[in-house]
Amino acid sequence: MCPGKRMDQPSPDVLHYKDKQLVSSLHLQLNLLRKEGVLTDVVLCSEDTELPCHRNVLAASSPYFHAMFCSTFQESSQPRVVLKGISAEALRAVLDYVYTGAVSITAELVLPLMQTSSMLQYGRLFEACSTFLQTQLGVENCLGMMRLAEALHCASLRERACEVAARCFPALTASDDFPGLSLAELTDMLGDDRLCAGEEQVFETMLTWIQHDLLGRRGSLHDLFRRLRLRHIHPTYLFQFVASHPLVQASPPCAELIEAVQRLLFSMDAAPCPGAMEEAWDSPRRDSCREALVLVGGRKNGRQTSRETLLYDSASEQWQGLAKLPVRLYRASCAYVQGVLYVLGGLVVSAASNKTGTPTDAVYTLSLKTNQWRAGEPMLAPHYAHQSVSSLHFLFTLGGVTPDGQLSGAVERYNTMFSQWEGMAPMPNPVLHPAVAAHDQRIYVFGGEDAEQNPVRMIQVYHMVRNLWCKIETRMVKNVCAPAAVIEDKIYIVGGYTRRMIAYDTKANRFVKCQNMKDRRMHHSATVINNKLYVTGGRYITNQDVIEDSDGFDCYDPTSDTWSSKGKLPHRLFDHCSVPLICVSSKFLT
Template sequence: MAAAQQLGGRRVWVRHQIELLQRISRQREEDKYTDFTLKSKGKEFRVHRNVLAACSPYFDTLFQTNMMEQQSGMATLNFTSAEVMEELLAYMYSGSLRIQEDMVEELLKTADHLLMAEVKELCIQYLLEQLDVSNCLAMKALAQVYKADHLLKAANETIRKNVHAVIKREETLDIPLQSVQELLADDLLQVAKEEELFGYLVSWTKRDLPERKDHFPSLFSNIRLTDIPKRYLEEYVKTEQLVTESEECQKYIAKQTSTSEEESSGQLNARSGKMEEVVMVTGGVSRSPGNEEGTTEMLCYLPRKDTWCQLCPLNYAVTFNAIAALNGKVYVAGGRLWPENRVTSFVSCYSVVENSWTRVRNMSAKRANFALVPCNGCLYAIGGKSERIFLGGSIGEVPVTTVERYYEANHTWSYIPSMTKVCSDVEAVATSDHIYLTFGKDQNGTNIAGNGHLPYYNVKTNVWSKVSATCPISMSRGADDENQIMVSFLRDNKIHFLGLVDGDSTTDGFYQYYDIAADQWTAVTIDWPVFSPGVILPQNISLYTPVHNGNIFICCTLDNDNIGVNSEKTYYRGHMLTLKDKFLDLERTYTTTGVSSVRPAPTSSGCHLDIPQKHLRAFAKDVTMSMPLL
């Protein structure tokens, strides 16, 4: 009692639990007081009944019954390996568990059989940490077998968000029928192109045609035909042999494409998770007759519908900012605040789910005219112009060499190695682990990548280097007597450049690309499509976006007097061109923002991503005004 009073009446254990486990573990090693034997795949383990019963309800029940194992003092566990049993016994006697990739599934299976809930939960947590696109289907199957709700939910979310990548994996062609049925029937799949699911279904069926052919019609009924472009439906779906040979498929097509009210009522609606391909545009100067002002609007271009809409605006006006998409969110960083024209380090994040902006951690440096590039799960702010206070107190802008990286998980910016030269007006493209600068001006206004020796940063080695090969056509921007870069983009592991040749003809253009793997440049001469007689759009590029779903979108801003409209008005108009996959031709669309108060402008910035249609329907405000072009 005196000792308890000295300790304030508290109960203390010192190291009793740890020491007790250590002593019991040594007793097992020395085979002292052991009273039971476990056998697994030919190996015997001498153990204590009370330890087994305390750690596993399975053994606790076994020792309370008059079963053969209880009488013989021995149990054979044929459902697990000796290695896994050794790990579980180590956990029972020490509280320490070693989980490895090559044994986690069997460990989970055994823990489930022995009703060891804590071990099962540890295995599930390990699997959650390993979950990615490459194993999400297998993880889902495990979660369903062992009723792991958290793992099942996470696996489903991974499949839904990455279905495009999942169905392109070779092993997905070998998943069982039930898994294919669940995949195609999932209403929350964030699929941008329904025809990709049809293509996958055909490939899965033909993988083992004799066994799978009879299942094709029922699986085909999960394809939302009303979401498939008419041309694809006519040329590929209706002509597919698996479809033409099935009366059930023919009836399904007729029902889904029927225009009659009675028939169309049975159609499957668009998936709730269906993704809409969009181009996000924000910031810049909005120009109208006799007036220019900074804009806070967030514009959204929908290529499939060739329309513009407006989402939640920023809470500050900014120009010469940068924008990038990362993990389904949109980040706007830096730029010059309007009307102060002061360079800022602000960073704001747009949630497509809530249609709202949140200020996140500022960049370490103030930047304008810089590149914001997503790569390997992070954002990189590269170069640009920053503010500097000169002698006498005047404030000016100077190009910089600094580069910083943003970690989304903890919202922090940190500097990484700087470039070897100052660089502003930066443009860049990224592979999985490299960032290539495709344009940038040094202190003399010269393009640092003009001769094709593109500077690039290796995110794994943390080192800057330069491409060694020289491009056939030197590139610049801003002078009439040089080859003018219009856009640069990454596709098929090649960096492509489009532009005008020498400025001596408004219809002559160049196309050249750098093959990263081969370290080689190739050039091709092409003709640009004209907007109207004598007018060519590439001279008036405002912004463009990286390749997405096979397309690149280019926003060209033209004054009215350039297109034959009332010359007293000088509204900017956002004409979008689409560079289709595997084609050099630009397909011009006819949508403009008309005389709306919202206009893409030469100082805007844009990025490309997919947004669930349900969010666009809930938040988007239509600002489209189409007009015939002369």
């Protein structure tokens, strides 16, 4: 019996053996044969250089050489093949790559190597050259790289160069190469969803490019103008600077687009128009925009009314402070329109008392560009504990409490373009602490409580264009001190002395049950950024029915119907405001 073999162990019928060392050393041995000129059967010639090779190796490595040597082409039997338009150094590098699988790509070699690998159909080597060039990309050479990529038909390099150009657009427009862009190049760039620039800057850039060669380029305005996201230009700038520019006025297609935008804005119709208007009435450049969450005011650590303004950058997941409110405001409301944060009304509280306050009609605005608070146009009347929402360039304030302590159903609308307030149709049933959200030209007011603090089981819907209210009785609504937030066509009502969250489907006119929160929450805020719902602070009821202040920071993902913790707020906070900001670029977002 053979040692090490048991009698009861069956003998295999087949032994599958793989010599990994042979496979790994085969290329090395072939390369040695090539360098020694052994069994080589063809010489590749470039410039004054002759490089002996093996036809079978070349044919196996490239479709180009396979077609050359495995067909009736005359090169299939010629001992010498001259490759025109290829540098000797690049050809030598390609052959080293073919026989060893390795090559050293340098700045001096990359372009001829890329051209050679493209011609000889070595796709992976071609992409390796593209990868090297991508590492060298910067604002100073991205335009040249875009043109090189076009000439070489290199999609990966072109995509990366376009991305750099979009991200560095402000610096790129100041470069010496920018005026020399072709119309097609500039049109593609301005249409890029990743363009890191405000639409006002896009407009000014296209004017600068046209004025560099006014006679030759003025006819290109309409093609460029269609790349503007007109909906996201502030109306004041749109009508005072864009619409009044002589080039725009001299172009009938551009003037028609401006008129269409004007009709939509003044009719408050948020739906896009068909035809040419559809492109101009587009979403923001989402890939270059950054969404941030801002918290304003509230009661800090259960004691003091806060003046703080906190910004949360969802990309870095960091909190940072912005300029403080000029005064301490309690139960004010907030809204965001065209890059400006509005804080409206509330109770002005002194640092000394911090218990009582004076109702105010004051409005304060904050721009991230300046990080400074300014006084805005006051509301028509003082009120606090009211709600505010925005639509296009309009702000709406609803309800709240009047200076004499009465529950108010008043609705005021503010036109940010003309800085004018006007009274609108009042709510049918004044309520306190409802959940309020704006969607599709309508404002939805869910629940709340009446003057006797009884829950109101009703949805009140305001049609912005018609200035009319309607009411929907429903047993599904019983929320007090609960915020609402919109994601697509659903309005989420979050908590309100309960863990429950429900979503109202505005299209189907029905409620959908969502995953509960972990705590019974009230006096908190809910804001949507990046299509996720963020709930901040508030107060919660413990298992022992004790009310505690919260520094919680939780996130709800509607795609998975799940909650997750995002850590904690810088401090405990309730009765605060929260709004989403969409920033093209800001020193506060890094």
